[in-house]
Amino acid sequence: MKSDGTLPKIAVHGLTGCAGELLVILENLGTVLPYVQVASFPFAQSKNDIKDVDIAFVEGSVSQEHDIEVLNKIRSHSKWLVAVGNCAVHGCVQSSTCAKFTPQEMVESVYGKDSAIKALEAKPLSSYVEVDVSLSGCPIDKNQFLAVLASLLKDHLPYIIERPVCLECKMRENGCVLIEKNLPCLGPVTAAGCGALCPSFDAACYGCFGPCKDPQLDAMTLILQEKGYNLSDVLVRLGTFGIPEAVLSNLDVRR
Amino acid sequence: MQTTGKVYAPVKVSDLSYSFKAVETHSDIAFEALRTILPPKKFFFPQEETIVMCDGDQISEVVEVPTPFVVFGVHPCDLAGLLALDKIFLSAPLDSHYQRRRRAAVIVGLSCLPDKHCFCRSMGTDTPNKGYDLFLTDLGEEFYVQIKSQAGLEVIQACSTFVQSVNNDDNDSYKDFWSERDKLFERTFDSSKLPNLMDMGWNDPVWDQLAERCLSCGNCTPVCPTCYCFDMVDVAMFNTQKMEAKRDRVWDSCQFSGFAAVAGGENFRPGPIDRLKFWYRHKLHGFDDAIEIPSCVGCGRCTVSCPAGIDDLPGVVLTLLQKTNMKDAVQ
Amino acid sequence: MSDDKDEVKKHTIEIPEITRVEGHSAVQIEIANGKVQNVMLDVFEGTRFFEKIVLGHNYEEIPHITSRVCAICSTGHVLAAAFAIEKIFGIECDELTTIFRRVMHLGMFIESHSTHIYALALPDFVGATDLLDFASRFKDEFSNWTQLRNLGTQIQSVIGGRPFHPVNLHVGGLSSIPGKDKLASLITQLEAARPLALDTCQLLMRFKPPIERTSEPVFMALIPVDGKYGYFGNKILSSHGFMADVSEYKQYLNEKAVWYSHAKRSSIEGASLFVGAMARLYLFNDILKGEASNIYTSSPLAKGDHNSIWNNLAQSIEIVQAIDECIELLRVLLERYQDAKAVNKSNLKMKPGAAVGAVECPRGTLYHFYELNNEGQIVAADMVTPSAQNTARIEMDIKETVEQFADYESADLQKSLETLVRAYDPCNTCATHMVSVSYT
């Protein structure tokens, strides 16, 4: 509750994404409704007011002019701007390819030569505006989301840890699938938050939360190659869920 | 044992791995388990625990009084590991969260036969002499039981029908077991040389070779019986039940890049090599003079859990011993 | 807005952003001399080019990547991709794996349908301004949604690892078999939620459609593989009696282009393609079983009323069907639990080739096409989503609706249009192809 007796206002917007975060937020609306007023949530309500809000959650990457317009408007009307989901934080799957094809090539390949569609290279929000909090995940973890919101309601920055998935994996006491099953697990270079979901299901982490802090990509590449994975598959796999090109380009094998 | 409380023992969880889990019957227990993924430290210093709660105007301690429980099948190295943790958490100021759980536990030790990764003998942690309530030596048909405490005695009394007093034969087979076991260690070295070794080998190229492969994944630390580093994580909450926030203690690892970073951008261990060397030194050099016990108990967990295969502690030690001309320490 | 350059009076209705559909879209309607000239459903969801994104990736990654087309149908995308790749390899999953997949898929239906009905469409029907208004005024209904949706997410979490973007479904099968106790608890939850599903049908049956339907669409859906009402299949059937293998999707979707694709001028004979719950019920109601069948028989659908608004009712019937089938399938799984096997990667024989995988998603038929090289990497890909197939029909419906109104400025018209579009729930996030139909 604010000093004037009103509830803090939040907004939830989606740019170019799969609506995953919108869905997570929608499904947890019951928990947060007593503490906030939802000023804008086009996915869930008809009357949407983009005017000054305390916290704006934005899903999706910026992939077209319209996204930029909306994003700038949201930024100028919100105190805290939270990028939610891998798309908004790292650019997710759609940004991974832009390194290989130009947007126009993609438009042509999908919609034909004389398509009127204009596309931009998919980029995370931070490429266009200042982002206060970045909460990655594909989709975001609901507990992390609730903690971020609760922190911001106190005007505190939340503590989001970007340690590797391996820590959570060991904390859950999983047998390591990289060691025991020779699976191409990206846990060592991927940010935790999911609770080491894939390895808990005997599968290899494919990096959906984006890179952990300071990922050791050279060592990861080396070890996967030793396990028999070919270099091109390994590099493609590392880049799938939005490891930024700047980080990837530090790879020895790429240089 | 179940009269004492819940029983935890090694259980098979994957093709190659075991884990201490709650068991109901004798048949749940994997007696063959050599090392569990996580050591028994998780019962006393859990992966995640809430330490402090805070509402609008009060801060309070979270007091969890555990009911008595039994940890069954703790091998000598893990007993030594717990003693090392005791030195940290039970030294002043005493960590009450740890202490409460430690008090509630009855520890039943169990003998084991080493594999190629075990080197507890070199670290001097292969003989159980304290840290347990009961210790069982597997003599094939029967167990040779050593009782160390009142709590242990009470467990034995509760199942007196299965217990006989020890005779001379038993004593002999007990001795035989341990001397036979001693022969099984594949790699041994003289651990008294370790502090010197780490100092002399500090700039050895072996570190560069290892660090090139290090993933900084931190797998080596949660599995270690003596690693105790943690982070304090504040989680804000909605004001339900007037609870505004909690402080959680969560396992951390010195292998993560921000571990030693301070405000102003200085990071005292920025690269994997710095962190890896720090870790090796910490394990092999011990807690320096602060606490006079080794901080590696030779369980081999880090060796088997490192995806990069670079935590072969005895291997690295032997290599360094050769290089630094301390060959005489290789036994 | 009016445009005076033309002799004739032109009138344009714009609905800037249709909220509460799973994606973003706007409708633009041009009217001249009382006749609707153009209907443009403009999807301004940024395009993501999945056909291009997947190129160069190893087949193992494909289900995880395509899952990101759409959170709501992620299980459908994962399965369509897995089906296509398995076809290339010439393998078929064992029976129990297929049952696990079915249960997972039904979980998605329960979640997606209930979310669509309660959170996106129902607020319109009961006259709530939005979901929040709905939540506070219709507490029981809101809680129905929470419970049904939780049921769907629970099923998907137990089998797939999380409510969407599953981690346990792979080419070849599951990476790990869910615990027996968890499967058993799903049965209990399903049984508990069943009455709510029945209530939902009754609730929807009572609403009167705000707009009348004038022309009949062409319904199309996959023919269930095993003769029981279901969502996996390799052949399609249309209400015109057209039948084809899904591998020919390119031809038949194009062949019928007149009534499917460019809806701009006129729909030939007033018929356009309609996929989704209503289509499935129309085509396969005879193989519905139990309570679902009873409800269908008593519904307006059985009487031949194909007003698009009834799509929501059709969805509610499918929820009942899904719950009953899930219970049955889970019982089989429990009985034969020890036979269930996780996928063993080393047994997967990779082969180059191309194939089409298809699956019925909540909104209709989903097609995935892939071509693999010798390395198991994708060299060509194509996806056709249900929403893309429905777009023409939506535009057509809009046209008919507008023509029923005399006053184009009326607020009622705008509201009716939004309601109508929402009934289809065009999931624009997955509209990888949709943009092509929205320009004049």
Next chain:
Amino acid sequence: MIDFNATKCGASPFLPQKCMIRAITKLAQDNYLFEVQLDNKEMFANCKAGQFFQVYVPGSGEAPISISALSRKNCLEFCVRKIGRVTSALFQTKPGDWIGLRGPYGNGFPIERMEGKNIIMVAGGLGVAPLRSLWHSILDDRAKFGKIVLIYGMKHSQDLLFRNEFRQLIQRHDMEVFVAAEEINGPSIAALDFQIGRVTDLLNLAHFDQEYVAALCGPPVMYRFVVDELKKRGLHDQNIFLSLERHMKCGMGKCGHCSIGGHFACLEGPVFSLAQLNFMKEVVECHGPSL
């Protein structure tokens, strides 16, 4: 059955004491001075110059902050720079709000060993915060100490902290005070002789010899140069004291973050003599052989 709860466990050492913020003063951009009331007499009595507290902002977290002064009326002063999560949250508090304190932790400066000696204090940037508590202790008992030199350097002149206090210190005749900034901009400060340059330049102006005891606090780069200079002047390693900053989560030798080799900076430090540090492998590695 054994009664496992027979002996009660003590209170958690992680439990902060609730303390009221009495006053907040802005010292410079992003640098505030917090005056906090510590009613726990025992805790207060234990406080020593150079020690630190774990300051807890409810809902945000804890940060180790040095005692910058022990003011009368059971109050502690903390000089804080807004740098991240917890410090930003602290900057949002108002007088009258409460925060949590745990401590005091660490060894503090070895005042006993400085008695009767000449003292040189070198502060870089925010390092002035803990040193301030040291000069307060010394000046409170001025007669017990010999000559005093205080050197304070910073990047920009507008970062100057404790401006009024320095104005007074400079006027004292019983100590030498030097202040320097690498860049001087903004209004000059009356009666304050700002030098342009680094602390090392000031060392050349100061009069001191090998008989001095040195106390240093500042960023790691500063240590490298200052220590070199001090050693050139012949100061003994046992007489050079440095307050080291390390990442700390508990302050009581348990969380492992502040570990330097096998030592806990929070227990054995944060103040170490150069003689001690010479035998701490890791410090040597980080700061070069001169340290």
